[in-house]
Amino acid sequence: xxxxxxxxxxxxxxxxxxxxxxxxxxxxxxxxxxxxxxxxxxxxxxxxxxxxxxxxxxxxxxxxxxxxxxxxxxxxxxx
Numbered sequence: 744x745x746x747x748x749x750x751x752x753x754x755x756x757x758x759x760x761x762x763x764x765x766x767x768x769x770x771x772x773x774x775x776x777x778x779x780x781x782x783x784x785x786x787x788x789x790x791x792x793x794x795x796x797x798x799x800x801x802x803x804x805x806x807x808x809x810x811x812x813x814x815x816x817x818x819x820x821x822x
Contacts, residue, residue: 747791747793749786749808749811751804751806752771752778752779752806753771753774753775754769754770754771754775754803755769757772757775758772769803770802770803770806771807775803776806776810778807779807780810782807783810783814784814786815787814796817
């Protein structure tokens with residue numbers, strides 16, 4: 744079994760230089776959405792078989808995970 748960790752794409756706070764933590768839950772920027780699509784492309788070409796995707800409930804993490812799940816066609820495997 745292997746575990747792959749992926750950090751969320753650029754969020755509005757990252758772009759603006761704001762420390763977010765868990766208290767400030769800002770969405771992804773368009774660059775962050777593109778970051779997630781690029782991550783999905785890397786994962787697709789990695790040869791890894793992905794069984795499940797698990798995400799923090801934070802907006803930026805969940806949005807990143809959903810994009811990756813959609814790009815990889817894993818809609819049923821997200822937890």
